[in-house]
Every structure is written in structure tokens, then in C-alpha cells.
Amino acid sequence: MASFTKRVALLAAAGTLTVGTLAACSNTTESSMPGMDHKATPMTSSATAGASVDAKDGDVRFAQMMIPHHQQAIEMADVALSKPSASEKVKELSADIKKAQDPEIATMRGWLSSWGAQTSMPPGMDHGSGMMSADDMDKLKAAEGAAFDRTWITQMISHHEGAVTMAEQVLATTQNPEVKQLAEAIIKAQKAEIATMQSLL
Numbered sequence: 001m002a003s004f005t006k007r008v009a010l011l012a013a014a015g016t017l018t019v020g021t022l023a024a025c026s027n028t029t030e031s032s033m034p035g036m037d038h039k040a041t042p043m044t045s046s047a048t049a050g051a052s053v054d055a056k057d058g059d060v061r062f063a064q065m066m067i068p069h070h071q072q073a074i075e076m077a078d079v080a081l082s083k084p085s086a087s088e089k090v091k092e093l094s095a096d097i098k099k100a101q102d103p104e105i106a107t108m109r110g111w112l113s114s115w116g117a118q119t120s121m122p123p124g125m126d127h128g129s130g131m132m133s134a135d136d137m138d139k140l141k142a143a144e145g146a147a148f149d150r151t152w153i154t155q156m157i158s159h160h161e162g163a164v165t166m167a168e169q170v171l172a173t174t175q176n177p178e179v180k181q182l183a184e185a186i187i188k189a190q191k192a193e194i195a196t197m198q199s200l201l
Contacts, residue, residue, distance in 0.1 A: 056115070059179045062170040063108040064121045066163065066186075070101040072131060073159055076140065080152055085145045089200060090152055093193065097156075100189055104182065111178070130162015153197045160190040160197075 077094035080086045086094075112119045132140070132155055143151045167183040167190075174180050 058170055058173040059176050060112065060115060060117045062166060062179065062183070063112050064117070066166060067105055067108050067119070068121055069131060069163055069166070070105050073101055073156070074098050075137070076132070076152065076156060076159070079141055083144070083148055085148060086152070087149050090149050093196065096193070104186070107182065129165050130159045132159065150201070153200055157194055157197050160194050163190050
């Protein structure tokens with residue numbers, strides 16, 4: 001009887017030791033494997049996600065505003081190219097503007113389409129700085145000779161300055177390397193043309 005009682009006591013002690021060992025292993029495993037923690041902090045914070053959304057919205061607005069801006073510059077260039085009294089220098093600048101800005105319009109339309117955004121500017125949206133009014137365009141079309149050259153150059157300088165401002169604004173927010181590249185190209189090309197036009201005045 002004493003032998004039986006002794007065996008029961010030994011089995012109880014072994015069971016207690018086993019439970020304690022398993023508990024210790026469980027605690028060690030949990031603390032040494034942080035990757036298994038399902039409450040880990042997300043890799044992308046809400047602040048980063050918000051910044052990405054804001055940058056994308058800025059890219060969309062830039063393209064939607066720059067397309068009609070470029071289109072008006074091309075319209076002004078076409079007016080000069082159709083004017084027999086316009087100087088050769090003004091016509092040369094007009095040809096350069098069309099050559100540069102036509103492909104840029106196509107590029108920006110492609111972006112908007114791929115982003116699922118409308119390619120035309122939403123109603124009520126600001127056309128951007130430097131845009132000519134209908135009266136400005138009428139004055140340009142009515143001018144002739146030296147007066148036309150002065151009007152065209154003055155208007156185009158203002159127009160280019162507006163495009164440079166818009167490009168600089170998107171550079172401050174964009175995270176898209178293609179948008180950045182185009183904005184930098186616009187700034188470089190149009191600042192050079194502004195300098196040329198100012199020298200003609």
C-alpha cells in the first residue's frame with residue numbers, strides 16, 4: 001500500500017513539472033517570434049497613404065489644367081503662323097511651341113486616361129495662370145505687323161510664366177517620376193523661350 005501511494009505521488013509531481021515546462025516553452029516562443037503577432041503595426045501609415053492620395057490629386061489637376069493651357073498656346077502660335085505680317089522670329093517661336101507642346105498634350109491625355117480621370121477640365125475648375133481672355137485673343141487676331149509682334153510676344157510671355165508656375169507647383173507635391181520629368185522640361189523650355197521673347201521686346 002505504501003508502494004502504491006509513493007507511485008501516485010511521483011506521477012503527480014511529474015505531471016506538474018510537465019505542465020510548467022510547456023507553459024515556459026509557450027511564453028518563450030511567443031516572445032521570441034514577434035512576426036507571429038497579428039497585432040503588428042501596419043507597414044503603411046495613414047499619413048503616408050494620405051500623402052500619396054494628395055500627390056495623385058495634384059498630378060490629375062496639373063494635367064487637366066495644363067492641357068487647355070497648352071492648347072491656347074498652340075492657338076496663339078497658329079495665329080502667328082497664319083499672319084503674313086508677323087515677323088520670321090515670331091513665326092519661328094510659334095513653330096517651336098507647337099512642336100514641343102503637341103506631344104506634351106498627348107502625353108498628359110494618356111496619363112489621365114490611365115488614371116481613370118476625365119481628360120477635360122471639370123466645370124468650374126480654374127484654367128490656371130497666364131491664360132488669355134477672349135478679348136485678349138480678339139486683340140491678337142486683329143493686330144498686324146509690328147503691333148502684332150508686340151502683342152503676341154507680351155501675351156506669350158505671360159502665358160509661359162503661368163505654365164512655369166503650374167509646373168513648379170506640381171513639382172512640390174508629385175511622387176510620379178514621369179510628371180516630375182515633364183514639369184521640369186516645361187520649366188526649362190519655357191524659361192528659355194521667355195528669355196528669347198524678352199530680348200525681342
